[in-house]
Amino acid sequence: MDTDIKMSVKATDTKAQYDNKAKQLLGHKIILAYILVNTVAEFKGMKPADVVQYIEGEPYIGSVPVDAGVTNIENQDKVVGLNTENSEINEGMIRFDIIFYVRMRDGLSQIIVNVEAQKAEPSGYDILNRAIFYVSRMISSQKGRDFVKSNYNDIKRVYSIWICMNMDNHSMSYIHLTKENIIGSHDWKGDINLLNIVLLGLAEDLPERNEKYELHRLLGALLSSKLNVNEKLDIIENEFQIPLEEDIREDVNEMCNLSQGIEDRAFEKGTENGLAEAIRRMNKKGYSMQQVSDMLDMDIAKVKRIIEEKE
DSSP: OOHHHHHHHHHHHHHHHHHHHHHHHHTSHHHHHHHHHHHOGGGTTSOHHHHGGGEEEEEEEEEEEOSTTSSOOSOTTSSSOOOOOOOOTTTOOOEEEEEEEEEOTTSSOEEEEEEEEESSOOSSSOHHHHHHHHHHHHHHTTBTTTBOTTOGGGOOEEEEEEEEEEESSOEEEEEEOOOOOSSSOOOOOSOTTSEEEEEEEEESSOOOSSGGGHHHHHHHHHHOSSSOHHHHHHIIIIITOOOOOHHHHHHHHHHHHHHHHHHHHHHHHHHHHHHHHHHHHHHHTTOOHHHHHHHHTOOHHHHHHHHHHHO
16 A cells, blocks of 8 residues: 555544544533533533433434434433434435433423534534534434424423534534514414524633633643643643543543644654655756655655656
């Protein structure tokens, strides 16, 4: 296999592992509890440790299809019950990063929460449009699982929370339905709060430690490519009083290793690109391929290939 192809395959594999590990890290219940406290009104003001008990079962991570017709399952004993697999002919299966049920404080009602992690705000489409699609699927997929026939009053509220890294500034926006009376003021019955979207942007630098940026600081530390393992664990344990169980320690450590691997490969690629450019410049100035090969102690066949690739 060509060296460039090997590097690309390794880089892709490392990035895929990094993405999966990020989801695993965010999927710890105590981390999800911090997210709930800062995004869902019913839990605001509560201690995250006290919110953990309201997360039902184990969150599904990267296993629940978004696509129509495959989000439900027949086994109603599953807590989330959204893991039926299928495949799309053209673009493959799209899956929710993290999805889970949360019991409300009244002990009766439930909501369904989805958390998505993005390395950056997508450039190929508008992220809000995708978030709207996700909450719509979370609503429609409840038919036959959470409500039957015309029992629309049994529809559960849904939250889709999007975490976008590498943004210019820290931000957070809440998008939901509102009512505007055009003629009269009839009181239409129904739950206007069924659809909820939260878009959270993380800048590269960690924000200062204060209540306003609590969630940004925690998520920023967890997902940062700049902090080392000990720095991350120090923030998690000492600032947020999150017990450093073995699985969290392991996930943080693997995230740092994978992040370092991505940076190393990027550096290697950059070095290789710089060397290739130098070879082309030398050839343009009249140096023969043999002279370039001798000066750089590089196989002449590779020198030739680099020059011909540019042409």
